Amino acid sequence: MVTAPPSTDVSRLHAAAVARALSDPKRLCVVEKLGAGERSVSELSRDVGCQVPNMSQHLAVLRAAGLVASRREGSTVRYRLVDPRVLDACRLLQQVAG
């Protein structure tokens, strides 16, 4: 298997960083939207209901955690999920929270 359960200090550190990135409702919403396909910053800020600079910061957080990646397309920048398992993580979080 790819992932034995060693749980070293560093792996916990990274996992905590990922959890941190997912610990905001707006970012959770962004991840869900991106689960349906690429979106631009302005689309996401409209869907989530925040200003563009704010969304840009949230996306920067998600990117720093390695959860999303960006791609320039003409004058717009389109974001996507790096790993579809992030969506699973979101759903699992909601189940546990339920």
Add this chain to the structure above:
Amino acid sequence: MVTAPPSTDVSRLHAAAVARALSDPKRLCVVEKLGAGERSVSELSRDVGCQVPNMSQHLAVLRAAGLVASRREGSTVRYRLVDPRVLDACRLLQQVAG
């Protein structure tokens, strides 16, 4: 099915709270330890390597998120996971972080 993908605002709020609770390496470590069975506060603080009051606070955070529950046993207090899926969430976070 148990898990439709509605993702209302409140469910995202709760999920974010859970993610928030898991967004600390020490708390992640605690969850893993508790995955192996009940532990007392002093055991956990020793394993994780922090002072008892600090561990107590981390446990309070996890309890506020509904992830752990406590039980008095004589003079000690033993904590346990409320839902084993929390462990799955931890593992998934580590995989995504990998």
Add this chain to the structure above:
DNA sequence: GCGCGGCTTGCGTACTTGCGCAAGTGATGA
């Protein structure tokens, strides 16, 4: 009752975060 070990709580401090707003960068079209 009394002290003691096990936990919790309160308090102060240093640090991080989310947000709005203004300014900067970069590509597009006139």
Add this chain to the structure above:
DNA sequence: TCATCACTTGCGCAAGTACGCAAGCCGCGC
């Protein structure tokens, strides 16, 4: 070239967080 749109970055502030330390609470044994 210049104006414009899309996005990013810098800045300041209010709010939240982790930690250590000291004090309080609570069962248990003496």
